[in-house]
Amino acid sequence: QKEVEQDPGPLSVPEGAIVSLNCTYSNSAFQYFMWYRQYSRKGPELLMYTYSSGNKEDGRFTAQVDKSSKYISLFIRDSQPSDSATYLCAMSPELNNDMRFGAGTRLTVKP
Amino acid sequence: DGGITQSPKYLFRKEGQNVTLSCEQNLNHDAMYWYRQDPGQGLRLIYYSQIVNDFQKGDIAEGYSVSREKKESFPLTVTSAQKNPTAFYLCASSASLSQRHGYTFGSGTRLTVV
Numbered sequence: 664q665k666e667v668e669q670d671p672g673p674l675s676v677p678e679g680a681i682v683s684l685n686c687t688y689s690n691s692a693f694q695y696f697m698w699y700r701q702y703s704r705k706g707p708e709l710l711m712y713t714y715s716s717g718n719k720e721d722g723r724f725t726a727q728v729d730k731s732s733k734y735i736s737l738f739i740r741d742s743q744p745s746d747s748a749t750y751l752c753a754m755s756p757e758l759n760n761d762m763r764f765g766a767g768t769r770l771t772v773k774p
Numbered sequence: 775d776g777g778i779t780q781s782p783k784y785l786f787r788k789e790g791q792n793v794t795l796s797c798e799q800n801l802n803h804d805a806m807y808w809y810r811q812d813p814g815q816g817l818r819l820i821y822y823s824q825i826v827n828d829f830q831k832g833d834i835a836e837g838y839s840v841s842r843e844k845k846e847s848f849p850l851t852v853t854s855a856q857k858n859p860t861a862f863y864l865c866a867s868s869a870s871l872s873q874r875h876g877y878t879f880g881s882g883t884r885l886t887v888v
Contacts, residue, residue, distance in 0.1 A: 665816075667816060669816070671814055695875060697875065697876050699876075699879075704881075704882070704884070705881050705882065706778075706780075706864050706866075706879030706880050706881050706882050707817075707864070707877075707879050708879065709875075709876035709877070709878075712875045712876055714875075751816070751817070753876075758875060759805065759868040759869070759875065759876070759877070762877065763816070764809075764816040764817040765816050766814055766815055766816045767816070
């Protein structure tokens with residue numbers, strides 16, 4: 664079993680839809696949870712960061728962490744074609760140390 | 775603007791040849807990392823370095839080597855011992871003593887064996 668599981672998709676939605684991206688994990692020591700966005704042939708860029716359980720909102724993006732279920736989510740409201748990318752979840756037990764990545768979910772938002 | 779520069783963007787390697795991928799950062803970050811990305815798999819850690827002149831093996835270090843002679847530079851050599859080197863290679867850095875979370879990534883090098 665992988666330490667971090669993420670459905671690779673691909674996921675295709677119409678413009679304006681609400682997108683839900685998810686990851687599950689097995690290591691209860693993870694405390695820091697991140698979402699990265701990766702455009703084609705580019706490096707990942709940090710999108711959202713959450714410490715421990717709870718929600719965090721940034722514009723159209725909301726990150727949720729449920730440590731009791733070992734489940735994290737990223738919601739994108741009013742999705743735009745520019746949101747088309749691969750989204751990777753990442754998590755670590757300590758700040759910037761021993762980070763583990765999901766396989767990434769490829770998202771396409773159609774105009 | 776600060777960032778990470780990886781070069782070359784595309785690299786072709788012949789069988790039995792060693793190649794070196796460059797990674798330079800001007801973010802004054804202490805820690806640097808090399809990851810390999812294959813389709814359908816998460817980023818896998820090859821090597822990392824927390825300080826100059828020190829580095830540690832990651833999960834898939836076999837067939838790779840690194841050096842960290844300067845804080846700004848962390849080159850990766852893919853040796854002939856790496857049997858399946860075709861992949862997208864990503865360099866990253868982080869400020870380990872900072873409150874800023876997450877890694878900063880370069881734009882990657884796509885290595886292809888010909």
